[in-house]
Amino acid sequence: MAVSLDLTQTRPAGRTITARPPVVASAGAKPSLLGMSRRELAEAVLSIGVPDKQVRMRVSQLWHWIYVRGFTDFDRMTNVSKELRQRLDDAFTLARPELVLEQISVDGTRKWLMRFPSRGAGKPVEIETVYIPEEGRGTLCISSQVGCTLTCSFCHTGTQKLVRNLTSEEIIAQIMVARDRLGDFPEADTPQGAIVPGEGRLISNVVMMGMGEPLYNFEEVKKALLIASDGEGLSLSKRRITLSTSGVVPMIEKAGSEIGCMLAISLHAVRDELRNELVPINKKYPLKELLDACRAYPGLSNAKRITFEYVMLKGVNDSLADAKELVKLLKGIPAKINLIPFNPWPGSPYDCSDWEQIEIFADYVNRAGYASPIRTPRGRDIFAACGQLKSESERLKRSEREKLEAAQVTAGEQPVEPSPAAPAGS
Template sequence: MANLALLKRRTAPQAITPDVRTLEVEGEPQLIGASRDELATHLAAIGVPPHQIAMRTAQLWHWLYVRGVEDLADMTNVAAPVRQALAERLPVGSAEMVDEQISVDGTRKWLLRFPAKGAGRPVEVETVYIPEESRGTLCVSSQVGCTLNCTFCHTGTQRMVRNLTAGEIVEQVVFARRRLGDLVGAERAANGPSEGRMVSNVVLMGMGEPLYNFDNVKAAMAVVSDGDGLSLSRRRITLSTSGVVPTIERVGAEMNVLLAISLHAVRDEVRDVLVPINRKYPIAQLMDACRNYPGLSNARRITFEYVMLKGVNDSLVDARALVELIRGIPAKINLIPFNSWPGAPYECSDWDQIEAFADIVNRAGYASPVRTPRGQDIFAACGQLKSQSQKMSARERRAEAV
């Protein structure tokens, strides 16, 4: 049983998470992330004859996502006048690598900068690549900062700046494939899968809450899963949400990707503190949304993420309550040893306690792997991502305009 008095002393009260549609930005057009229809519109705008647009769109798609070119001049089978006109109209992409860190375990973390939108400033996000023998997982961000204020998460300590555009989300995947040599004819980077693609899985578990940027995430994943380009199966794309209940059904119905729930507690009084959005959408509502998730089956299980916090949510009583809570839902439980960060108010559960907790869940018939911490030495592990981008105040915007 969680020590609620201790929990409340460790963490300041948080407001119910607001909707963040006011933080939407009008994305500057670029080729990466544009849908086929949007590419066709750009081609029509530069005077490409209607009977050529489908062919030119297919050519652009191939160069962007199969070859991963960064310069229109390299698209050698596209007519030079078309390339020149497109280059004058919009860039291929906009991401700039600010920093790359490589962990002792091979995990890579990139700090990517995107240009200013409207009256804002350039922003930075972190993207993480986790190599394993049989697969390579890319952890992608959907927002700059986060509004959720989950008290165990480092990203939650960063002020929300803005949503990422669809192009900025897709560009994280394209950038990673370029950097890792995961393209036709490229030299593969070290410390990746021994066979197959370097980026075989994408998880929307980076900075931000994907369901507070639903339209851009949906558009981005449509590009990422397109069979003629990046061609990642939707069964290899996992979206993680802290529990934006009204939008969960749309994930299954409109995106058809795998779902992960950032759960972390089995009682409302504890989850209210750990994941403050629970005050708006409590556990019972969240479980109903999970049970009704479109396409839910043993082959398409929901993953429940559960961070192990010493003396807070790691008792054996909690383990048994977790089993009862998810009973009847095709699911697996990822137990995540808490990854500390400067000023964190929690400690990781003792390893013996984690194993005892996992044993109860396993004996109830649920797969309950304990996630091996990766990239801790470069702050790339789960819950550790954070950039230095800050939202510009109205006073700062006025000062910069002078």
């Protein structure tokens, strides 16, 4: 049975649901140091009067307290003078975003609904972040945008219009909140009963596969991922950070040379006419251009393969002929194929391929030399699986609209659009 914790409500007495009390940003909050590059952090401490000769040391200290220890309270930074701690607290914040909802699947997958300030969007915005525990690793799926412009026909997120890009602060905050909730910082405890890897880091892998197209928010994604891979902070290996794109061809080489993380391509079809329907960006950057960009990806080798994601849609892209064409398309590219059973969502026009057909497809590409594990769906019961993410307010608006239209049809009326929903948090 899935568990949902509405964190905007009062918690029952005596029930502990977080490793430490979260510090939450308020409206009109001070600027956050979270998500700043080292250069920006240096400028920040200079702005409050730290002498030039101390800047490097102070940046190093702050970086450690923020990213290694996970502190949100300047007063706990014991190797910083009390007077400087007060100046930092007066000028800046390390607050986490508002955590609205935490859902826990029967399989241990966790999904968090986070709310951020409007920042030009007109009202506060919401995104979803997912944690997937597996044997030997824990993967965090993070978002880069609120909504998406790409309208991939099999993807729930694509039914939510793009509201705005996330900042580097908001991207990094997703990692910080997840580590808070899992007890993945020193001095923090993992929640009792949580399903997590038996040893090592609880969050060992990060994938940019949540809401949005990362390469349409390149600079903020780049800044966040360089912070995440900084060896003196969060210290995630670039081999354990994967950026997934639907195929923004001009930015692929840039991602490889300036970020250097692993690359995943949301492929899903082996013919342009079908991919135009499933992944409409293909009309702008067709398969040949996309695969040429993959062949030129900086650092590509057998040790640094590109992952090609392929959602299995019944009667659409799952035939043995499709499998054969997929192998032919990827010839010469060090690659692995990630076969994803389609995860249904309300109103979706597709069905998941039969398991027997998925196994036939997988067997062919495996025999051709591509590692293609069939990803067992995780978190379906809380809409946390691949292609199911969408902000809760948008999901509820769609649900209410569908109920209204059904009621109008039953009454013999012409369906009309409901009035706009109240802003999130109102």
